[in-house]
Amino acid sequence: xxxxxxxxxxxxxxxxxxxxxxxxxxxxxxxxxxxxxxxxxxxxxxxxxxxxxxxxxxxxxxxxxxxxxxxxxxxxxxxxxxxxxxxxxxxxxxxxxxxxxxxxxxxxxxxxxxxxxxxxxxxxxxxxxxxxxxxxxxxxxxxxxxxxxxxxxxxxxxxxxxxxxxxxxxxxxxxxxxxxxxxxxxxxxxxxxxxxxxxxxxxxxxxxxxxxxxxxxxxxxxxxxxxxxxxxxxxxxxxxxxxxxxxxxxxxxxxxxxxxxxxxxxxxxxxxxxxxxxxxxxxxxxxxxxxxxxxxxxxxxxxxxxxxxxxxxxxxxxxxxxxxxxxxxxxxxxxxxxxxxxxxxxxxxxxxxxxxxxxxxxxxxxxxxxxxxxxxxxxxxxxxxxxxxxxxxxxxxxxxxxxxxxxxxxxxxxxxxxxxxxxxxxxxxxxxxxxxxxxxxxxxxxxxxxxxxxxxxxxxxxxxxxxxxxxxxxxxxxxxxxxxxxxxxxxxxxxxxxxxxxxxx
Numbered sequence: 001x002x003x004x005x006x007x008x009x010x011x012x013x014x015x016x017x018x019x020x021x022x023x024x025x026x027x028x029x030x031x032x033x034x035x036x037x038x039x040x041x042x043x044x045x046x047x048x049x050x051x052x053x054x055x056x057x058x059x060x061x062x063x064x065x066x067x068x069x070x071x072x073x074x075x076x077x078x079x080x081x082x083x084x085x086x087x088x089x090x091x092x093x094x095x096x097x098x099x100x101x102x103x104x105x106x107x108x109x110x111x112x113x114x115x116x117x118x119x120x121x122x123x124x125x126x127x128x129x130x131x132x133x134x135x136x137x138x139x140x141x142x143x144x145x146x147x148x149x150x151x152x153x154x155x156x157x158x159x160x161x162x163x164x165x166x167x168x169x170x171x172x173x174x175x176x177x178x179x180x181x182x183x184x185x186x187x188x189x190x191x192x193x194x195x196x197x198x199x200x201x202x203x204x205x206x207x208x209x210x211x212x213x214x215x216x217x218x219x220x221x222x223x224x225x226x227x228x229x230x231x232x233x234x235x236x237x238x239x240x241x242x243x244x245x246x247x248x249x250x251x252x253x254x255x256x257x258x259x260x261x262x263x264x265x266x267x268x269x270x271x272x273x274x275x276x277x278x279x280x281x282x283x284x285x286x287x288x289x290x291x292x293x294x295x296x297x298x299x300x301x302x303x304x305x306x307x308x309x310x311x312x313x314x315x316x317x318x319x320x321x322x323x324x325x326x327x328x329x330x331x332x333x334x335x336x337x338x339x340x341x342x343x344x345x346x347x348x349x350x351x352x353x354x355x356x357x358x359x360x361x362x363x364x365x366x367x368x369x370x371x372x373x374x375x376x377x378x379x380x381x382x383x384x385x386x387x388x389x390x391x392x393x394x395x396x397x398x399x400x401x402x403x404x405x406x407x408x409x410x411x412x413x414x415x416x417x418x419x420x421x422x423x424x425x426x427x428x429x430x431x432x433x434x435x436x437x438x439x440x441x442x443x444x445x446x447x448x449x450x451x452x453x454x455x456x457x458x459x460x461x462x463x464x465x466x467x468x469x470x471x472x473x474x475x476x477x478x479x480x481x482x483x484x485x486x487x488x489x490x491x492x493x494x495x496x497x498x499x500x501x502x503x504x505x
Contacts, residue, residue, distance in 0.1 A: 025051065026061075027112070029096045034114055036097050037061045039124065040142060040295070041110030042133070048142040050295055051110075055285030062115040062122060062284055069281030070115070071273050072122045074146050076169070077156035079106050079128025086156050086207065089262045090269060091116045091123050098125045106131045111146050119273055120281060124150065129169070137302040145294045147173050148181040149287055150202045151279050152272045153246075154265075157206070160213040167227045170204065174243030177201045181294060188293040194286050198279045201245035203272040207265050208253045215253025224251060247278045317341070321419040323351040328421070341421045354420045359413040361391040373397055373413065389413060 025038040038051045052058045059066045073091075075083045084098035084107065091097075097114050101107035112125045126143055133139050147153055157166055182199060189197045206224070208215050216223055225242060242249050250268045254261055317328040319341060326343040328334075334341075350357055364371040373389040387400040389412075398412045484491050 027097075027099050033095055034063075034092060034097050034116070036099075036112045036114040036125070038109075039111045039113040040146065040291075042138060042142065047301070048138060048145070048295060048299060050292060052288065055288045058288040059284050062113070064115050064117065064284060066283055066285055068120070068283065070120050070122050070284055070287070071151040071279070071281055072124060072149055072287055073152045073154065073269060073273070074111075074124040074126060074150040075154040075156055076126055076143060076147065077128060078165070079131035081128065081156050081158045082209075083128065083156050084108055084125050086154070086262065086265070087123055087125055089260075090266050091119065091121065097123075111142065119270060121152075121273055122284065122287065129165075135302060135304045137305055141298060141302065144173055144176045145181070145291065145298065147202065148177055148185065148294060149291045152205065152269055153202045154205045154207055154269065156209075158209045160210050162206075162208060162216075162224075162227070164227070166206075170246075171228055171243050174201070174245035177245040180298070184293055184297060185290050188290050189282075189286055192286060192289055194282065196280050198247070200247040200278050202279070203248040203250070203275070204242075204246040205250045205252060205265070205268050205272065208251065209256055209260060210253070211256045213255075215255060216251060217253075221249065221251060224249070248272060248275075319421050321348060321421060323354055323356050323417075323420045324349045326419070341419065343419060348417045348419045350417045351420070356418050356420045357415050358418060359389060359415055361394055361397055362412055362414050363394050363397070364391060365414060369393070 026035055027037070028035045040048060040050050042048060052061065055066065064070065075087055077083050082100075084100045087098050088094055088096055088100070092114075098112060099107050106128060108125055108127050110127055114123050114125075115121075116123050124146055126146055127139060129136075129140070129143070155166060155170065157163070178201075182201075186197045186199070189195075221242075228242060250272070252265045252268050254264065315331055317330045317332055317334060319328045320326065321341075321343065324345070326345060326348075328341045328343060330339055330342050348356060359373050359375070361371045361373050371391050371393055373391045376388050376390065377384045378386045378388070388396055389398045389400070391397045398409060400409065482492065
């Protein structure tokens with residue numbers, strides 16, 4: 001006999017004291033016989049908690065021996081699809097072991113369990129999905145943990161056609177079992193002394209009941225396989241298949257006439273319970289310890305799902321700033337109405353790729369006016385040697401040279417970074433790429449020298465003059481503006497001009 005949950009589970013003294021204070025709720029049918037009890041629920045703060053303290057209490061509530069071999073059958077589906085009613089008629093001959101209700105409120109909260117001694121099964125009824133809950137993610141995590149300890153899973157749906165939410169849930173459950181639950185289930189069972197643990201998940205039985213449409217052919221699973229999306233791009237080219245966590249998949253379809261026929265479902269479930277080639281019967285304390293281990297490891301607060309985002313997806317402009325990533329707040333088609341893009345933040349972050357900066361005249365800002373200056377680059381051979389910034393009111397505000405101080409630029413210009421809503425057709429080279437551009441242009445000049453003699457000389461002379469002007473301080477007057485001697489005011493004569501030689505001043 002494996003040890004009880006209280007001794008084997010470990011944990012802190014506070015956790016064990018908290019577990020001892022839990023009392024499982026019971027549901028005893030008026031007709032007597034098998035009773036059900038609450039196995040797990042969503043406690044304060046919508047956190048999952050087990051309502052059973054240890055393995056001994058679990059066996060006592062099931063009214064079975066700790067050494068008995070059983071399998072777990074759990075049922076899942078949306079709220080109002082008759083999960084409790086289905087279990088009562090499949091395992092207990094219609095006796096109301098699990099509570100049913102004709103009211104709008106959910107009659108099953110959390111997870112409830114009962115023992116079926118005839119089929120050696122622990123039958124678990126679960127809370128319906130899509131029901132009102134404070135945190136749907138927490139409820140989903142509880143359902144996935146219950147599914148992980150199950151040997152046979154019934155997904156019950158009452159719809160004219162299979163809905164996509166069923167396929168999403170079953171695919172997510174497969175990923176959860178393979179990536180998060182499988183290793184913990186094996187280690188917990190082996191730690192207690194149960195060595196025969198399957199690495200394959202539960203068998204899946206889809207019970208589909210319709211009223212007006214014909215259900216699928218039970219012998220053909222191709223329509224179901226095609227609805228499951230491949231989890232990875234590598235498997236997209238492979239042959240479609242069911243999620244790998246399920247050891248077997250069966251489809252049971254039933255069209256409601258005067259009453260639901262649970263015979264085919266009962267036969268499919270009993271067939272899965274009797275199969276021992278993949279999953280063996282386990283003692284009830286092992287089942288409890290596995291569920292307890294999963295509940296202790298995967299717990300804590302979860303962020304609630306965000307609702308109300310659908311209108312923003314289909315009605316809001318889908319453009320995003322290429323620099324900061326913010327989405328436009330305007331509606332779709334606002335550009336046709338001559339309304340520009342708009343975000344929560346007026347200014348953006350700087351991106352060297354898009355050069356999304358514009359400068360504002362500081363002098364105009366101090367006068368209460370905002371004027372964007374115009375930048376004009378000085379180029380020779382495609383190389384940017386400097387830039388001038390011109391304000392519409394103040395004229396030339398600043399002349400940028402490589403030796404210019406950053407403090408002087410900030411005193412005259414204020415940079416502002418704007419949003420970039422579309423990829424620019426061509427990015428203007430900035431001064432940061434001057435070295436690379438200069439090398440490229442020198443190579444071009446060298447190629448021109450082999451065929452043209454005078455043109456490279458003129459180009460080189462112009463380039464040297466530009467370099468000379470570039471290296472001078474800001475207060476230096478350009479040579480072409482010096483026409484007279486500063487001391488005697490006599491006009492200066494160009495020595496290279498005809499008849500201009502010999503003069504002195």
